[in-house]
Amino acid sequence: MSQKQKARILIVEDDESMALCLGGNLEQLGYEVLGTVTTGEDAVLQVKECLPDLVLMDIVLSGKMDGIETTQQIHLFSEVPVVYITGRTDIAQWQRAKITEPFGYILKPFELRELDVVIAAAFYKYRKEQDFKELQRQLLQSEKLAAIGQLTAGVAHEINNPVGYISNNMELLRQYVSKYTSVFRIVEYLKRTTEQGDIQKAKLIVHEIARFEKEIDFNYIINDTDKLLEHTQRGIDKIQKIVVGLRTFAHRDNEIMEPTDIEGVLESVMTIVYNEIKYKARIKKEFNKIPLIKCNPQEIGQVFINLLINASQAISTNGQITIRTYSDNNHVKVAISDTGSGIAPEDMKKIFTPFFTTKEKGKGTGLGLSISYDIIKRHNGDILVESELNKGTTFTVLLPF
Ligand SMILES: Nc1ncnc2c1ncn2[C@@H]1O[C@H](COP(=O)(O)OP(=O)(O)OP(=O)(O)O)[C@@H](O)[C@H]1O
Numbered sequence: 259m260s261q262k263q264k265a266r267i268l269i270v271e272d273d274e275s276m277a278l279c280l281g282g283n284l285e286q287l288g289y290e291v292l293g294t295v296t297t298g299e300d301a302v303l304q305v306k307e308c309l310p311d312l313v314l315m316d317i318v319l320s321g322k323m324d325g326i327e328t329t330q331q332i333h334l335f336s337e338v339p340v341v342y343i344t345g346r347t348d349i350a351q352w353q354r355a356k357i358t359e360p361f362g363y364i365l366k367p368f369e370l371r372e373l374d375v376v377i378a379a380a381f382y383k384y385r386k387e388q389d390f391k392e393l394q395r396q397l398l399q400s401e402k403l404a405a406i407g408q409l410t411a412g413v414a415h416e417i418n419n420p421v422g423y424i425s426n427n428m429e430l431l432r433q434y435v436s437k438y439t440s441v442f443r444i445v446e447y448l449k450r451t452t453e454q455g456d457i458q459k460a461k462l463i464v465h466e467i468a469r470f471e472k473e474i475d476f477n478y479i480i481n482d483t484d485k486l487l488e489h490t491q492r493g494i495d496k497i498q499k500i501v502v503g504l505r506t507f508a509h510r511d512n513e514i515m516e517p518t519d520i521e522g523v524l525e526s527v528m529t530i531v532y533n534e535i536k537y538k539a540r541i542k543k544e545f546n547k548i549p550l551i552k553c554n555p556q557e558i559g560q561v562f563i564n565l566l567i568n569a570s571q572a573i574s575t576n577g578q579i580t581i582r583t584y585s586d587n588n589h590v591k592v593a594i595s596d597t598g599s600g601i602a603p604e605d606m607k608k609i610f611t612p613f614f615t616t617k618e619k620g621k622g623t624g625l626g627l628s629i630s631y632d633i634i635k636r637h638n639g640d641i642l643v644e645s646e647l648n649k650g651t652t653f654t655v656l657l658p659f
Pocket residue numbers: 401564568569572596598599600601605609610614615616617621622623624625626627628651
């Protein structure tokens with residue numbers, strides 16, 4: 259069976275003779291006519307129930323909704339391609355129809371050949387769009403995986419360092435504890451001997467204690483125990499900080515909007531990307547105690563990660579990244595400035611476009627900024643950019659109260 263014969267088409271047409279004619283033509287062209295409805299309301303129901311492959315939609319319908327409004331309703335829940343059929347060609351109607359991104363137009367009266375070409379072209383365009391969307395989905399997925407891989411490697415490295423010295427410290431402390439235990443045992447022995455009144459033996463033991471004290475340098479051990487415990491505690495605090503940072507990004511409900519301390523999100527983000535940045539740039543914080551705002555902390559954190567990684571990638575060495583927070587009457591603002599390569603004026607227009615990248619193959623997918631822009635727009639905020647070639651760039655994120 260050919261592709262064409264499989265395709266199922268719903269006709270939305272309130273003129274009975276036109277609907278009959280269309281049905282006959284479509285069958286002649288090898289399509290399956292799923293049904294004919296005369297109102298927008300019925301069209302919405304039929305699309306929901308029968309999942310057609312294409313809808314042929316008359317623009318002027320007799321019910322409450324015209325074909326354009328019906329298409330808008332359908333697009334709220336379905337991506338089915340819609341081809342308009344119309345007898346009128348007034349500009350305002352075309353403008354309205356265009357917004358619904360139809361897959362084709364057929365002007366009445368039409369010929370069979372014309373119907374054939376427009377429908378075939380609509381299916382072709384639809385398939386191409388679906389392929390492109392699938393590619394985009396795959397790329398997004400692989401970018402996410404790559405980013406997760408990179409971050410995980412960084413976090414593992416950050417945790418590995420304190421784990422390394424905590425484990426060395428533990429080994430030393432274990433040796434010290436065994437020495438403390440020996441001392442306690444001797445003292446216990448001395449106590450018992452003195453209680454038994456065996457002064458001669460007690461003297462011998464005291465002598466032994468003095469020798470042992472000399473041998474193990476007890477003062478050093480006492481001092482070093484304090485230092486080792488303090489050092490170990492610092493390592494544990496560091497691991498704890500990284501874990502708190504990670505928890506911010508652990509998978510929670512994506513749609514949750516909650517009062518959020520943006521500076522806290524920035525602190526968590528910094529622990530996560532620190533490993534990426536530390537060899538290239540110092541991070542300077544200028545936090546001004548901005549108020550809480552309602553947002554999705556995970557998503558906003560993702561935006562800051564993208565901006566900080568971009569800033570770091572723009573710096574070759576010895577740079578500085580400044581993170582400044584401030585607010586006005588309407589917005590909290592986070593400005594991330596770098597002393598990196600800057601953006602060429604001709605690239606400024608393109609940087610938020612999906613897949614635009616100036617990075618070498620395999621390093622950038624060009625999705626970081628477009629995803630970030632999308633997240634900030636969904637929060638009714640904005641991202642502003644200022645850049646000067648070879649001087650640096652500032653991205654400012656604005657989020658409304
Ligand atoms: N801080 C910056 N300094 C200089 N150029 C930048 C900066 N941030 C973004 N750009 C430019 O914008 C382009 C697009 O950035 P975007 O984050 O969308 O993609 P990418 O970093 O190239 O790849 P990805 O983020 O998907 O790994 C970058 O390739 C770079 O040319």
